[in-house]
Amino acid sequence: MQHIRKGDIVQVITGNTRDHGKVGKIKAVFSKTERVLVEGVNMIKRHTKPSSSNQSGGIIEKEAPIHVSNVMHYCESAESRSKVVLTRNADGTRVRSYKINGETLKEN
Numbered sequence: 001m002q003h004i005r006k007g008d009i010v011q012v013i014t015g016n017t018r019d020h021g022k023v024g025k026i027k028a029v030f031s032k033t034e035r036v037l038v039e040g041v042n043m044i045k046r047h048t049k050p051s052s053s054n055q056s057g058g059i060i061e062k063e064a065p066i067h068v069s070n071v072m073h074y075c076e077s078a079e080s081r082s083k084v085v086l087t088r089n090a091d092g093t094r095v096r097s098y099k100i101n102g103e104t105l106k107e108n
Contacts, residue, residue: 010071035065
């Protein structure tokens with residue numbers, strides 16, 4: 001089971017210098033390859049031919065997936081990255097919360 005889900009806010013902790021330290025939202029999770037797609041991180045340029053969906057063609061800039069081990073949850077209230085732990089509420093439900101301050105993550 002992966003600890004990162006779609007919609008979580010993460011920070012890039014390793015990688016190339018242009019993306020190191022960037023904070024973004026998870027757009028997609030690819031569990032088979034253990035990769036995630038983060039908004040505004042690992043931008044690549046794709047040269048495309050004109051087609052019915054893209055009339056003009058040209059150079060398109062889009063995000064490429066990065067490995068899940070290169071990102072870590074980011075707590076906006078503490079303005080720091082943090083591990084995530086599962087805690088039980090009084091009614092017995094399990095919720096994900098930040099280890100740094102105990103704040104619960106918003107579920108999508």
